[in-house]
Structures are given as structure tokens and as C-alpha cells.
Amino acid sequence: MNKESSIEAGRCQCGDNTYTLDKNKVISAHHCHCKDCQRTTGSGKATILFIAKKYVDLNGELKFFESKGSSGSHVRRGFCPNCGSGILSYSKEISRILYVKAGTLDDSSWITIDSNFFTKSANNWNKPDESIKCFDGNPSIMSGLKSILKSFT
Ligand SMILES: [Zn+2]
Numbered sequence: 001m002n003k004e005s006s007i008e009a010g011r012c013q014c015g016d017n018t019y020t021l022d023k024n025k026v027i028s029a030h031h032c033h034c035k036d037c038q039r040t041t042g043s044g045k046a047t048i049l050f051i052a053k054k055y056v057d058l059n060g061e062l063k064f065f066e067s068k069g070s071s072g073s074h075v076r077r078g079f080c081p082n083c084g085s086g087i088l089s090y091s092k093e094i095s096r097i098l099y100v101k102a103g104t105l106d107d108s109s110w111i112t113i114d115s116n117f118f119t120k121s122a123n124n125w126n127k128p129d130e131s132i133k134c135f136d137g138n139p140s141i142m143s144g145l146k147s148i149l150k151s152f153t
């Protein structure tokens with residue numbers, strides 16, 4: 001029996017929306033420096049975890065704002081309608097993968113960041129970590145995800 005639980009909990013600021021996820025099922029973790037992430041976070045970047053939807057258990061009701069990403073896909077950003085905290089987002093075209101906002105986890109100390117997205121729009125005051133892989137814009141792994149998904153059924 002595994003004594004260490006792989007289930008991690010997170011929530012919005014007011015607590016109306018809570019969730020748990022299985023950290024062993026996280027595909028990868030990224031900093032996204034795109035302008036949309038900067039606007040929604042009000043910060044230099046968003047830090048997101050890629051994970052299949054079935055490993056995330058959300059309790060509550062998020063409101064979604066949809067915008068068009070640079071690649072033409074439709075990104076839906078979910079936030080708590082009461083306190084405005086962004087919890088997760090996903091691309092409408094690949095809706096089985098969620099991008100969970102790492103900062104909403106109660107404990108995010110276990111996360112290792114794999115790469116940076118949209119380094120071309122990173123700010124001088126929040127420079128990308130160049131010790132990890134950097135993508136100028138939208139990484140090609142987004143299209144690669146569709147094939148990854150076939151192993152997640
Ligand atoms: Zn809330």
C-alpha cells in the first residue's frame with residue numbers, strides 16, 4: 001500500500017470552487033508569458049499544469065471566458081464568479097486536457113517546470129528561466145498533445 005497520497009487539493013480565494021487532482025498524472029508544467037495570460041493574471045506569466053480532465057475533480061461552478069489563441073484555437077479560461085480567481089483553462093479543440101493554474105494549489109512545492117511558452121512577449125521584469133526549454137510562441141507540443149491523448153482513454 002502506498003502511504004503517500006498523490007492527491008493534491010486547490011481552491012479559489014473565496015473557497016466556492018475547490019478541486020483535487022492526482023499529481024502523478026500531471027503531464028507537464030509550464031510558464032506561459034503570452035499577453036492573454038499576463039492580462040488574466042495581472043502578472044508576468046501564468047504557471048500551468050497540463051493534466052487530463054478525468055484526473056481533476058472540481059467542486060463548484062466556474063465561469064468561462066473564451067478567447068481566440070494565436071494558433072486559432074479557442075481558449076476557455078475558467079474563474080470563480082464570486083472572487084475572480086482563475087483556476088483552470090483549456091482549449092476547446094482539446095477539451096480533455098486541462099491547464100490548471102499552479103498557484104491555486106494548497107501545496108505546489110512538488111512542481112517542476114518543464115518549459116516556457118511565448119518567451120517573445122516576456123517582460124524585462126519577469127524574464128523567462130533560460131535554464132529550461134523556451135518556446136518563442138505557441139509550442140508545437142500543443143498539436144502533439146492530440147497524439148498523446150490517444151494513450152489517455
Ligand atoms: Zn472564489
Ligand SMILES: [Zn+2]
Pocket residue numbers: 032033034035036037038046118
Ligand atoms: Zn498564455
